Amino acid sequence: MSHSDSPPSKEFPYRVALVTGASTGIGRAVALELARRGCNVGLMARREELLREVAQEVEQLHARAAIAVADVRDWQQVNRGVRHVEAKLGPIDLLVANAGVGDPISATKFDPERVRMLYEVNVLGAVHAIAAVLPGMLERGRGHLVGVSSLAGYRGFPGASTYCATKAALRVQLEGLRVELRPRGIHVTCICPGFIRTPMTAKNKFYMPFLMDAEPAARRIVNAIVRRRRVYNFPWPMAALVWLLAHLPNWLYDRLTRPYKKW
Numbered sequence: 001m002s003h004s005d006s007p008p009s010k011e012f013p014y015r016v017a018l019v020t021g022a023s024t025g026i027g028r029a030v031a032l033e034l035a036r037r038g039c040n041v042g043l044m045a046r047r048e049e050l051l052r053e054v055a056q057e058v059e060q061l062h063a064r065a066a067i068a069v070a071d072v073r074d075w076q077q078v079n080r081g082v083r084h085v086e087a088k089l090g091p092i093d094l095l096v097a098n099a100g101v102g103d104p105i106s107a108t109k110f111d112p113e114r115v116r117m118l119y120e121v122n123v124l125g126a127v128h129a130i131a132a133v134l135p136g137m138l139e140r141g142r143g144h145l146v147g148v149s150s151l152a153g154y155r156g157f158p159g160a161s162t163y164c165a166t167k168a169a170l171r172v173q174l175e176g177l178r179v180e181l182r183p184r185g186i187h188v189t190c191i192c193p194g195f196i197r198t199p200m201t202a203k204n205k206f207y208m209p210f211l212m213d214a215e216p217a218a219r220r221i222v223n224a225i226v227r228r229r230r231v232y233n234f235p236w237p238m239a240a241l242v243w244l245l246a247h248l249p250n251w252l253y254d255r256l257t258r259p260y261k262k263w
Contacts, residue, residue: 011038013226014094014144018042018085020072020129021099023050025198026148029218030096035063037222042085042092044068044078044129045099064089072099072125082132091140092133094225097126098148102200105162115162122166127173134186141185146225147174148191151238154246158257167192171231178230190231191221194238210238 017034021027023045031041035058043051043058048069055065066088068081086092100122105114126147137143152160153167171190178188195201195208196217212235224232233239245253 014039016040016042016086016089016092017094017096018044018068018082018092018129018133019096019098020044020078020125021148022054023047025200026193026196026214026217026221027096027098028054029214030098030221032057032061033215033218033222034094034096035061035065038063039094040064040066040089042066042068042082042089044070044072044081044085046071072128073120075128075131078125078128079132082129086136091136093137093140093142094144094146095129095133096146096148096221096225097129099125099129100148100150100166100200102160102163102203104159106159107161118162118166119169122163123169123173126170130177137186138184143185144187144189144225144228145174145177145181146189146191146221147171148193148221149174151192151194151233151242153192154242155253175231187228189225189229191224192231192233192239193217193221194235194242209241210235 017039019027019031019041022031022043027045031043031054034041040063041058043054043065045051046069048067051067051069055067058065066085068084070077070081072078082092101118103114103118105111130145133143147170149171150167152164153171156164171192174188174190181188195211197211197213201208220234
């Protein structure tokens with residue numbers, strides 16, 4: 001039996017994963033956590049040198065790694081990258097569409113090119129990865145699609161409305177796919193973290209409540225994948241706060257967030 005035909009191990013339900021945005025932050029931490037659990041990992045991002053460093057760390061954990069240098073905004077690059085990973089490791093049965101960027105865009109500096117970039121990375125980047133792996137999953141009748149959204153996607157926060165909108169779009173996209181694909185043997189999970197300590201959040205100049213390191217966040221994410229959670233919001237204190245904000249009447253939400261107009 002070849003590696004491509006082998007059933008998933010009892011310890012971890014998937015044999016080959018692809019993680020986008022795998023060079024740093026949450027993506028890197030998730031890739032290493034998957035390797036610790038015996039999963040071979042395809043690593044996709046733009047920076048080859050960083051990907052090679054992560055690949056070495058994966059292999060030190062006794063898992064196999066394959067790198068795919070690609071900009072997730074480019075469908076052709078993503079598709080070629082997926083084919084390369086599958087040639088090296090076998091069929092991808094777990095996708096973690098994690099690649100994302102955060103760029104605060106205020107109403108007074110509402111640049112359509114910056115807005116476009118956020119949508120292309122945070123939404124279309126995930127769509128490209130899903131489109132590249134989904135036909136194979138449908139053919140085999142099994143697989144798991146995971147998208148990393150954000151708690152920010154539950155409400156439009158001032159100064160970050162574009163980022164919030166992209167994460168909301170990804171969450172709703174995954175929700176529709178989840179219902180449609182479940183009868184086909186394909187699970188879909190939407191991960192909605194709060195503030196995670198990464199190079200992206202290091203640029204934030206505002207207070208980030210319940211800030212969590214990437215490694216414990218990755219363990220929680222992989223546990224949610226194993227349990228096939230539909231949606232996983234964490235950490236719970238931040239998730240509870242966002243739930244409350246999401247259910248406030250608009251007039252009260254507007255009044256409470258008005259002091260934070262300089263995000």
